[in-house]
Amino acid sequence: MSALDTLQGDFQSYVLGVAGAQPAILGAVREQYGLKADARLAIYYNAYRSRLREALSESYDKTWSYIGDDMFAGLADGYIAAHPSRHPNLRWFGADFAAHAEEALADYPFIAELAGFEWTLGLAFDAPDAQAVGAADLAGIAPEAWGDLVFGLHPSVHLLALEWNAVALWQALGQGQTPPDVERFEAPVTWLVWRTAEQPHFRSLPAAEAEALRRIGSGASFAEVCLAAGDEAAPQLAGYLQQWLAQGVLTAPR
């Protein structure tokens, strides 16, 4: 190992807070006028944590508002200690924060759901661009050809199943209102999150619509989606399709 490599390894271990890492790096830092070497090192140690806390606060600002400064700081510090960043872009640092919250705050699963919803909105915001397909694009397709169409989901589309009223919490917090009491649904509700006109949108889905979109997402043809839904669901499905085409949820069939 080169001297440079050793120095960087020691420095990084110290900043990450690895137990027993301080003496090695302290011996490599020069004592200078004005501020002791350990205080100079501490500037980097503290800046690391405050930068990552700030990144999490930005990605999860509603979760932060909901649980308050102290609880959020505790959750963030636990996450920072367990998940050093592996990505060049700070944008992705918080990717596992909802999963962390689910484990760390197991008694409050709605907090993890709120965090997961926030992250999903962020994913929709800067997901890859793609041309959405509209009703006009399909006008020329013969009725008998419809069954073979395999639509795609727009890259910004996410289907998020939530057991709690996390979205209502998010909405109240966004409007500066007192969030409602938490409430668990009888069955999980699937939310469609997607981007249109450069902004993330979301709406809750009837179970049949959620199921149809999931099938489209896994590559089913339109005939397969109809078959799975059953004959009696056909008119409903036509209504869903109209909405998807109007809202930019699908990409062109192949």
Add this chain to the structure above:
Amino acid sequence: MPTPLTQPSPGFGLGLRTSHYHEILAAPPAGTGIDWFEILSENYMVGGGKPLVMLDRIRRDYPMVMHGVSLSIGTPDGPSDDYLRELKKLMDRVQPLWVSDHLCWTGTHGTNMHDLFPLPYTEEAVAAVVRNVRRVQDFLGRPILLENVSSYLSFEADTLQEWDFVAAVAEQSDSLILLDVNNVYVSSVNHGFDPQAYLRALPARRVQQIHLAGHSTQAGCIIDTHDQPVADPVWALYADALRLFGPVATMIERDDNIPPLAQLSAELQHARALAASVLMERAA
């Protein structure tokens, strides 16, 4: 006088920040007092959506330069291929005047610490950086600029002064310099060196761009916080830099406590006026 290796200065710019998008688009480009924008490369290394829409829209009206924070040019293994591919992809989209990052390291063994850590000023570190810069420049097909960072500590292992380290890297790797005047000032206070000696040691023909920014004073140290207007001693040092290096593309960085665009533009006009008077004096 040695031939300059730099492009002519495009004038005076600002860092592009999301909170200014609407003000930028609402004004005719000739009316903002801003000649060009510097983007933070990583902010636009995303799939799509509004960030890239705004980038393309503003790029139509303004020249841009790209400034990264995650190259980690001072880590022995050097930048990852994935990162370089992303950087190149963005470069092809933006067609920037130039591409820069920092003379530092940001993490090792696959971890990104998202900070600009100081390097030991040793021949070994010069060699490692030079090797990495050559690889990056070959990959991108153009010279890169490296910015001097502010630092709060120095290493026992140092055998060079920081300014000699900066100059050695630039000369040996045939790269260019992004001179952060605020960082020179901050480090001169934190380490007790003469900032004039720093400037005089730099190869003038390699100074392509200047950064100005504000800092905060804390107990025993000055921190490079980018959350304040440019401080008076930094303006004075900027004037000294222009006397040495002539007209150099200059921009103001503001990353926190961000005021409205008009206020930052007014600060930029101060840089413009100061540069005009210094350069007139220099020509006389």
